[in-house]
Amino acid sequence: MAIRETVEREVKLRADEAFRLPELGGEPIEPRLFVSTYHDTADHRLARRGITLRHRLENGKGLWQLKVPRAGSRLELEQAGAPGEPPAELLTLLKGHLRGVPLVPIARLRTRREGIRADGAEIVHDTVAVLDHQRVTRRFEEVEVELLDGDEKTLRRLEKALRRAGAADGESRPKVFQALDLDFQPDPGESSDDGTTGGILRARLREQAERVLAHDPGTRLGTDPEELHQQRVATRRLRAFLRAGRDLLDPAWAEPLRDELRWLGGELGPVRDLDVLIEHLSAETAALGPDEAEGRKLVRTLERARRTARRRLLAALDSPRYFALLDVLERPFATVADEPTLAEIHAAEHRRLRKAVRALTVDARDEELHAVRIKAKRARYAAELRDDGDYVRAAKRLQDVLGEHQDAVVAVAELRSLAARMPDTALAAGRLVEREQLRAHRGREEWRASWKRLAKTA
Numbered sequence: 333m334a335i336r337e338t339v340e341r342e343v344k345l346r347a348d349e350a351f352r353l354p355e356l357g358g359e360p361i362e363p364r365l366f367v368s369t370y371h372d373t374a375d376h377r378l379a380r381r382g383i384t385l386r387h388r389l390e391n392g393k394g395l396w397q398l399k400v401p402r403a404g405s406r407l408e409l410e411q412a413g414a415p416g417e418p419p420a421e422l423l424t425l426l427k428g429h430l431r432g433v434p435l436v437p438i439a440r441l442r443t444r445r446e447g448i449r450a451d452g453a454e455i456v457h458d459t460v461a462v463l464d465h466q467r468v469t470r471r472f473e474e475v476e477v478e479l480l481d482g483d484e485k486t487l488r489r490l491e492k493a494l495r496r497a498g499a500a501d502g503e504s505r506p507k508v509f510q511a512l513d514l515d516f517q518p519d520p521g522e523s524s525d526d527g528t529t530g531g532i533l534r535a536r537l538r539e540q541a542e543r544v545l546a547h548d549p550g551t552r553l554g555t556d557p558e559e560l561h562q563q564r565v566a567t568r569r570l571r572a573f574l575r576a577g578r579d580l581l582d583p584a585w586a587e588p589l590r591d592e593l594r595w596l597g598g599e600l601g602p603v604r605d606l607d608v609l610i611e612h613l614s615a616e617t618a619a620l621g622p623d624e625a626e627g628r629k630l631v632r633t634l635e636r637a638r639r640t641a642r643r644r645l646l647a648a649l650d651s652p653r654y655f656a657l658l659d660v661l662e663r664p665f666a667t668v669a670d671e672p673t674l675a676e677i678h679a680a681e682h683r684r685l686r687k688a689v690r691a692l693t694v695d696a697r698d699e700e701l702h703a704v705r706i707k708a709k710r711a712r713y714a715a716e717l718r719d720d721g722d723y724v725r726a727a728k729r730l731q732d733v734l735g736e737h738q739d740a741v742v743a744v745a746e747l748r749s750l751a752a753r754m755p756d757t758a759l760a761a762g763r764l765v766e767r768e769q770l771r772a773h774r775g776r777e778e779w780r781a782s783w784k785r786l787a788k789t790a
């Protein structure tokens with residue numbers, strides 16, 4: 333059954349019983365009445381991470397809704413279905429969060445909604461009753477502005493109008509937390525930076541561990557390549573932080589964790605690399621004129637390879653090994669020392685980078701340039717630990733220039749391999765190879781200037 337996918341851009345405000353929607357123009361929407369049953373684990377592991385799974389019943393029709401955080405907004409997935417067991421397609425996206433823990437109904441809410449559509453937005457006033465069977469145990473009211481096709485300026489303007497009419501800052505807790513009067517606070521020892529070297533490292537590790545899990549549903553869904561990219565970035569940062577802070581950590585657990593993160597990165601990498609290559613070559617192929625059709629054959633072959641790589645990735649994400657890794661990432665991170673300092677850790681990574689750069693000759697091999705890029709990334713992540721923004725920005729510029737070079741080198745190798753297997757695409761492949769060789773040459777010409785800026789910053 334098809335899943336409907338939308339990205340929510342909204343503002344929620346609190347209202348009291350006397351609140352009335354102000355005159356905003358537009359058209360009134362039909363008043364609605366629906367009952368939503370929220371599902372979660374007994375310890376609310378979905379709600380803790382801002383995920384909502386509910387079944388909504390309205391006018392005799394059932395609809396499952398799954399909402400997951402995405403880049404400052406929320407991705408909403410909808411699928412028709414009867415109450416009881418959520419659809420398999422939605423449950424699949426939650427495997428990383430649930431890991432075999434059963435879902436149970438945790439709250440039942442009845443919502444009366446009135447509102448209008450104006451300026452590309454839907455403005456609604458919800459009166460919510462928390463139900464225990466048929467008995468109302470609590471009530472609260474919310475005002476919500478959701479963009480349909482308007483822009484952020486519209487959202488802010490409507491928000492101001494609602495505030496003038498008496499709406500106030502909304503609850504920071506999810507609606508189901510309000511219904512159950514729950515207020516989860518993160519463990520201060522895990523999530524906050526206490527100013528010590530070990531405390532800062534623990535906080536950074538926890539942040540990246542949460543990001544690995546936060547991007548799991550989007551990676552499984554596969555409709556936005558950025559989700560997989562961000563999960564891979566979080567995996568790499570975790571490994572880099574564990575490496576940089578190894579003198580502060582117990583190697584008995586830190587080193588095996590780095591090994592498992594290396595495995596996960598190796599599973600995510602092929603799909604992400606093909607995403608980058610396909611996007612780049614699709615744009616280049618469009619400029620081939622009479623050879624574009626041949627170029628499209630090359631891109632379609634890469635797309636088939638990506639589908640195969642994605643199947644392997646999804647198998648890895650469903651494996652006991654991956655679930656065991658997530659279990660480890662949810663446990664407290666422990667430090668055993670407060671020396672060396674973060675400044676010393678960063679200085680050591682920069683020295684390694686500087687030594688590698690100085691060893692390069694004018695005609696350095698591609699592999700040597702790639703090794704420098706890896707060291708630049710490690711130095712950048714060490715700078716992130718101590719919040720050295722100037723260094724981070726300069727290191728990212730060097731990393732990007734060398735990344736363009738490496739992407740071009742990989743593209744050349746892939747195109748040559750494809751041309752050997754598909755002789756009828758040789759002309760298009762040859763023209764694309766020439767473009768990629770020019771891109772690699774530009775990287776060789778530009779990287780030293782980026783390095784000088786970084787060295788000056790350091």
